[in-house]
Amino acid sequence: MLHNVLIAVDGSQNSRRAVEYAGKVFSPNPEARLVLFQILPAISRMNLDKKEIKEIDARKVERPDLAGLYWRAEDEDKMNKFFAEAEDILGKGGAKPEQIKSKFGVKKLEIADAILEEAELGKYDTLILGRRGLSRVREFFMGSISTKVVREARGCAVCVVG
Numbered sequence: 001m002l003h004n005v006l007i008a009v010d011g012s013q014n015s016r017r018a019v020e021y022a023g024k025v026f027s028p029n030p031e032a033r034l035v036l037f038q039i040l041p042a043i044s045r046m047n048l049d050k051k052e053i054k055e056i057d058a059r060k061v062e063r064p065d066l067a068g069l070y071w072r073a074e075d076e077d078k079m080n081k082f083f084a085e086a087e088d089i090l091g092k093g094g095a096k097p098e099q100i101k102s103k104f105g106v107k108k109l110e111i112a113d114a115i116l117e118e119a120e121l122g123k124y125d126t127l128i129l130g131r132r133g134l135s136r137v138r139e140f141f142m143g144s145i146s147t148k149v150v151r152e153a154r155g156c157a158v159c160v161v162g
C-alpha cells in the first residue's frame with residue numbers, strides 16, 4: 001500500500017527516535033514515500049552581511065516560497081547533517097534513496113501550523129514526530145509543537161514517538 005509519511009525533525013534526540021521508528025515501521029514498505037521536514041528559525045536580514053544576503057537571495061530562485069525570509073547558514077548546515085544521518089537510518093531500514101526526501105522551511109507561521117500545512121498540502125497519510133524536542137523545559141509531558149499537532153491534525157494519523 002502506498003504510504004506518504006512526513007517526519008518532522010528538529011535535530012533533537014527525540015526526533016531521532018521518530019526517524020528510527022519510521023525506519024523500522026515504514027522503511028521496509030517499498031511503496032512508502034518518506035519525507036524529512038524541518039522548519040528553521042527566521043532571522044532578520046539586519047543580522048547578515050551583504051555576501052550572506054546575496055547567497056540566500058540566490059536560493060530563492062528555486063524556492064520562491066522563501067521570499068522575504070532569511071536564516072543562518074549555521075542552522076542550515078546542522079540541519080543538513082541531521083538530514084544525512086536520518087536518511088541513513090531510513091535507508092538501513094530498507095528504503096531506497098528515491099523513496100526518501102528531505103525538505104526545509106523557514107519559520108513564518110507557528111512551527112506547528114507549518115507542519116500541519118505541509119501535511120495537508122503534501123497529502124500525507126501519516127505524520128511522525130517526537131514527544132519532546134530541543135527545549136530544556138521539562139514541566140510538560142509533550143512539547144508545545146507535538147501537543148498542537150496532535151490536537152489539530154485532520155485527515156491523517158499522527159505518531160508521537162516517546
Ligand SMILES: Nc1ncnc2c1ncn2[C@@H]1O[C@H](COP(=O)(O)OP(=O)(O)OP(=O)(O)O)[C@@H](O)[C@H]1O
Nearest residue numbers: 008009010039129130132133134135143144145146
Ligand atoms: N522546527 C521544527 N521543525 C520540524 N519539526 C519540529 C520542529 N520543532 C519541533 N519539531 C517536532 O516536534 C517534536 C516535539 O518538539 P516540541 O518543540 O514540541 O518539544 P520541546 O522542544 O521539548 O518543547 P517546546 O519547544 O514546546 O518548549 C520534535 O521531536 C520534532 O519531531
Ligand SMILES: [Mg+2]
Nearest residue numbers: 133134135143
Ligand atoms: Mg521545541
